[in-house]
Amino acid sequence: MLKKVDGRKLDFLKLVIENHPLFEKKVEFSVVNDSRVNEERSSQLTRLFGRVWVNNLITIVGKNATGKTTIMKTIIGTLTFLLHSKSIDQTQLTDILIGRNPIKLTTYFFGTDMVIYKDELVLKINNKDHNWHVSEEVIYEKRVTNRSPKKDLFDFDTIEPYLNRKKLDELTASVLASDDSIFRTILAKKHYKIQQIFDTLIFTNVNALFYTNEDVPEEILNFLDPTIEYLKIENKQIDGDRAQLFYRLKFKNRPEVFTETNFATIEHYLSSGTAKGVTLYGNVLQALRTGGIIFIDELENHFNHAIVRSFIEYFTNPKINKNRATLIFSTHYSELLDDLERGDEIYLTKREKFIQLQRYSKTAVRKDLSKAEVFDSDYLGGTAPEYDSYMKLRKATEGAVNNAESR
Structure with missing residues (x-):
């Protein structure tokens, strides 16, 4: 039996999406660097081995309805399915699996025992119960060294399958559900420490107030709303196993303490930005503590630029991001691009x-050009609202106002 090796980790490298009805035939998302790394300015990256680094910070930017949230849900769903041993219907995959044709998801990981894994997953809808299940899954593994060429990182053409779902022994196959992955076999055998996945997409358009500890740190409260003296969130057991949240809020220079069990009531006293900021800060802190991957959709939602930039800076500051956590976020703020x-x-x-998904480093844009201006000017095409649409909306708005005034 393989003994547990302390410090053995598994890191996400890349996801390839194929045959999805909403995407181009083949879409790739990678956290592996494809630009030169200056080791004196490498705080935004983590070295895995040799010349292979991964970004600690990645943003997905685009105009409305271009698929930013769908891409994030696909990544989150795939990683929780494979790493957290969830069934399909327990992940974000339930929101992105559509159509009648099989969808292929290929995921790459790096094990710190110097192994690269490739998991080829084909998901197919069952015509009888209309649920999605795993039609095919093949796992490959290959050894690497510090001298392995980076260009061959994802080349498995000569590698034989390590595990094939269709060739499992009868006992293993009999206990494996049709909507579960066989990647859990790798995790069980190698005892890897996996990256925790922090999915905060639910908070994009919904206000909520959660924190892991009872006392919300005064530093985050002062940063978000300096009028607050303290905020406590107690999770108490009542009526047997039922849990109930108690919010205790006090403002400076005011004698009363507001105690509520209903967030809708406490929300009257707190701005949506403060509630969302406290909740996201708790998730960010957990990601930083565990070296996980946190996903935030529309990071700027309800936040001003200073708060957005502070959250980003946590992941580029080596004194804070000691465990090499990763932040993947979407945004409409093109101004943030020049901060990266x-x-x-x-x-x-x-x-x-x-x-379509395009990595900025793969474009032919000159490095001296402002990234924000490149995006806003539609230099690459498809990144800014079309001028015709803008003019039509302007004309329609003018007409609606004039018609109202003439009544």
Whole structure:
């Protein structure tokens, strides 16, 4: 029996999406660097081995309805399915699996015992119960060294399958559900420490107030709303096993303490930005503590630029991000792009007939040009609202106002 090796980790590298009805035939998302790394300015990256680094910070930027959230849900769903041993219907995959044709998801991981894994997953809908299940799954593994060429990182052409779902022994196959992955076999055998996945997409358009500890740190409260003296969130057991949240809020220079069990009531006293900021800060802190991957959709939603930039800075500051956590976020703030030093930290979404995903570092844009101006000017095409649409909306707005005034 393989003994547990302390410090053995498994890191996400890349996801390839194929045959999805909303995407181009093949879409790739990678956290592996594809731009030169200056080791003296490498705080935004984590070295895995040799010349292979991964970004600690990646943003997905694009105009409305270009697929930013769909891409994030696909990544989150795939990683929780494989790493957290969830069934399909327990992940974000339930929101993105559509159509009648099989969808292929290929995921790459790096094990710190110097192994690269490739998991080829084909998901197919069952015509009888209309649920999605695993039609095919093949896992490959190959050894690497510090001298392995980076260009061959994802080349498995000569590698034989390590595990094939269709060739499992009878006992293993009999206990494996049709909507579960066989990647859990790798996790059980190698005892890897996996990256925790922090999915905060639910908070994009919904206000909520959660924190892991009872006392919300005064530093985050002062940063978000300096009028608050303290905020406590107690999770108490009542009526047997039922849990109930108690919110205790006090403002400075006011004698009363507001105690509520209903967030809708406490929300009258707190701004949506403060509630969302406290909740996201708790998730960010957990990601930083565990070295996990946190996903935030529309990071700027309810936040001003200073707060957005502070959250980003946590992941680029080596004194804070000691465990090499990763932040993957979407945004509409093109201004943020100029805060990011590396082109491989930025993915651009476009949508004509299908969703397209383009890494900024793969474009032919000159490095001296402002990334924000490139995006806003539609230099690459499909990143800014079309001029005709803008003029039509302007004309319609003018007409609606004039018609109202003439009544």
